[in-house]
Amino acid sequence: MGVKQRTKSLRAKNSQLSDTFYQLKVLKKGVEPGNGKGFAPFDQKLAGHNIQSLRPDGIEIFQLNIGKLCNQTCSHCHVDAGPDKRDEMMTREDLETCLEIIEKHKIPTVDITGGAPEMHSEFRWFVRECYKLGAEVMARCNLTIIVANKKYHDIPEFYRDHKVKVVSSLPHFSDKRTDSQRGDGVFGDSIKALKMLNEVGYGKEDSGLTLDLVYNPTGAYLPGSQATLEREFKRKLKRKFDVDFNNLYAITNQPISRFLEYLIHTDQYESYMEKLINAFNPSTVEGLMCKYTLSVSWDGYIYDCDFNQMLDLKVDAPGQHISEFDPETLAGRKIITGQHCYACTAGAGSSCGGEISE
Amino acid sequence: MKKQYFNPDDLKKFGDITEHQKELGEKFFEYYGSVFKDGALTMREKSLIALAVAHTIQCPYCIDAFTTGSLENGSDEEEMMEAVHVAAAIRGGASLVFSVQMMDHAKKMSM
Numbered sequence: 001m002g003v004k005q006r007t008k009s010l011r012a013k014n015s016q017l018s019d020t021f022y023q024l025k026v027l028k029k030g031v032e033p034g035n036g037k038g039f040a041p042f043d044q045k046l047a048g049h050n051i052q053s054l055r056p057d058g059i060e061i062f063q064l065n066i067g068k069l070c071n072q073t074c075s076h077c078h079v080d081a082g083p084d085k086r087d088e089m090m091t092r093e094d095l096e097t098c099l100e101i102i103e104k105h106k107i108p109t110v111d112i113t114g115g116a117p118e119m120h121s122e123f124r125w126f127v128r129e130c131y132k133l134g135a136e137v138m139a140r141c142n143l144t145i146i147v148a149n150k151k152y153h154d155i156p157e158f159y160r161d162h163k164v165k166v167v168s169s170l171p172h173f174s175d176k177r178t179d180s181q182r183g184d185g186v187f188g189d190s191i192k193a194l195k196m197l198n199e200v201g202y203g204k205e206d207s208g209l210t211l212d213l214v215y216n217p218t219g220a221y222l223p224g225s226q227a228t229l230e231r232e233f234k235r236k237l238k239r240k241f242d243v244d245f246n247n248l249y250a251i252t253n254q255p256i257s258r259f260l261e262y263l264i265h266t267d268q269y270e271s272y273m274e275k276l277i278n279a280f281n282p283s284t285v286e287g288l289m290c291k292y293t294l295s296v297s298w299d300g301y302i303y304d305c306d307f308n309q310m311l312d313l314k315v316d317a318p319g320q321h322i323s324e325f326d327p328e329t330l331a332g333r334k335i336i337t338g339q340h341c342y343a344c345t346a347g348a349g350s351s352c353g354g355e356i357s358e
Numbered sequence: 359m360k361k362q363y364f365n366p367d368d369l370k371k372f373g374d375i376t377e378h379q380k381e382l383g384e385k386f387f388e389y390y391g392s393v394f395k396d397g398a399l400t401m402r403e404k405s406l407i408a409l410a411v412a413h414t415i416q417c418p419y420c421i422d423a424f425t426t427g428s429l430e431n432g433s434d435e436e437e438m439m440e441a442v443h444v445a446a447a448i449r450g451g452a453s454l455v456f457s458v459q460m461m462d463h464a465k466k467m468s469m
Contacts, residue, residue: 174434217429224431228400232432274370 002148004072004183009082010258017261018080020312026260027339030270039273042341049282054290054335056304059327061293063111063306063352064098066090066123068298070115071148074169074182076216076259078310081115094300095126097322103133105327111293111352113140113306118152131162138165144186146193156193156200165210166202167249167352168194173236177218194243203244212247214354220268222275222347223250226355249354252276254307254343276342284349287356290335296322304335306352311340369419402431409438410445 010018017023030038046052068085070077090098102110110130117123117139130137139159146155159166168190172178175187194203194211201207215229223229230248237243253259255272263269290304294315300322303309314320317333349356376383394404405427412420428438 172432172434174436176436177434215432219429221426221430224427225396225401228396228402229432231400232402 002071002144002189003083004144004186004189005083006075006179006181006183006186007073007258009073009084010080010261012082012084015261017257017264020310023256023260023311024338026264026269027255030273039277039339042337042339045277045280045342046282046285046337049285051282051285054285054288054337056331056333056335057291059105059107059292059294059330061109061111061289061352062098062102062107063113063293063295064090065113065115065295065297065306065309066095066117066126067120068115069119070142071119071145072116072142072183072186074258075262076181076218076253078254078257078259078307079115080257080310085115088298089120090122090298090300092122094322095122097300097325098296099126099129099133101322101325102130102135107135109136109138111138111140116142116145118145118155124158127158127162127164131164136165137162138167141166141168141193142182143168143170143190143193146196147189153196156196156202159197160200160202160209163209165212166197167212167214169214169216170194170233171214171216171218173233173240181218191241191243194237194245195241198244203246210247211245212249213245214249214251216251216253220253220263220266220272220275222279223252223350226250226348247354249352250348250350251352251354252343252346252350254340256307256340257310273339273342276346279346280342281345281347281349281357284345284356287349287351288341288344289351289353290344293352294330302330305344307340307343308336308338311338313338364418366418366422369422372419400431402428402433405431406433406437406441410441413442414445414449 065079067089068079068081069083069089070081070085071083073082101107112127114120118141127137127139141155145152147153169182170178170190171181178187178190179185197211198204200209202209203211213233215223215233217223226248229250233248234245237245255263255269255276260269263272293305295303295306295309297303297309301320302315302322302325303313304315313336315330315333316336317329319326319329344350373387376387394401405424408420409424409428412424425438
């Protein structure tokens with residue numbers, strides 16, 4: 001197995017930040033409601049724009065974090081995934097419960113993430129079952145897993161055969177900037193994997209096979225225009241490597257987990273929060289992913305979004321576990337917000353599908 | 359308190375220049391905002407031009423602002439350094455081209 005370690009997990013480093021309570025404490029630091037000093041609380045910011053609370057609009061995407069095991073340890077990973085996370089994997093029983101929910105409630109899209117979800121022993125079975133149910137399946141593939149071990153080399157064909165929409169992180173078209181975030185050699189292996197995906201039709205016109213890339217800043221700055229970045233990525237990847245893809249999603253780094261550690265370590269936490277808050281854009285609120293997504297953790301708990309999941313902020317509704325799944329009570333819940341939500345409302349906004357408003 | 363001409367925090371106060379001349383200040387920011395929108399040139403290209411100019415005029419605020427702006431718009435260090443070399447080449451060339459005047463004058467003054 002080719003492991004790419006840029007860093008170690010917060011747990012492996014015995015970092016205080018591996019404790020979600022500590023992360024929330026850091027995020028609350030500097031918040032001084034009402035007096036105009038410090039960082040405005042997110043809810044207060046919303047109220048200033050006549051938005052009292054966030055409520056869900058429905059469940060279009062069922063996002064499942066099926067495990068934290070990964071062949072990479074990226075320096076910004078909000079999941080704190082890595083090769084040491086062998087125990088945090090969704091059980092077959094919980095995956096079966098997820099299938100029942102998808103079927104019963106006709107959820108149109110299943111977004112499978114990790115870790116590297118392909119490393120889960122039940123991954124292929126689960127994708128096949130979702131495909132049989134007629135759900136659109138999205139897999140968040142880190143690319144390098146495809147070339148990490150012989151047993152994953154046929155992933156592109158497997159994805160093609162089950163019409164999986166592939167969403168892959170590639171923070172930059174330069175090897176230096178990509179490797180500085182994701183580990184030495186990640187860029188080269190990612191290009192190899194992209195070529196393998198292209199060979200089976202992904203990213204090619206009229207193939208019906210979608211390959212989207214995810215850009216996120218490789219430092220303490222916000223993403224620029226998604227359209228500009230997409231144009232440049234397409235031009236550079238085509239010219240230098242003859243690689244094609246469909247869309248680029250520009251995603252803002254969340255000030256949580258390993259990225260929070262980086263911000264604190266480099267003394268940029270306050271200036272980054274200032275940037276996020278100053279870039280608050282109320283027009284992004286209606287399109288926030290928490291309004292149409294449910295996020296499920298490896299142990300079957302339900303969250304408003306992937307980021308709330310990583311801060312262990314479970315949905316504010318009775319029945320927080322998939323075994324008690326009740327769409328009616330979930331529909332009436334108030335979405336839990338915090339200072340980290342500023343990352344989704346900054347500039348053009350940010351979601352798992354990239355920019356929210358132009 | 360540190361005594362220095364350039365304080366990095368002053369960049370955050372750029373908006374305050376409207377204080378004693380609101381109309382002209384606001385007009386400037388409106389113009390500035392329009393200049394940096396995507397047009398015939400992309401925001402990415404404009405940020406690289408601004409970065410090169412920032413080095414030419416040696417404005418530390420502008421260097422900070424457009425290093426960030428270039429990164430935000432997807433440029434990497436290789437591209438940014440090339441942009442600075444363009445500025446350096448023009449700046450150096452502008453000095454060197456005057457050597458024609460020097461040579462002419464020297465010729466005129468010489469036997």
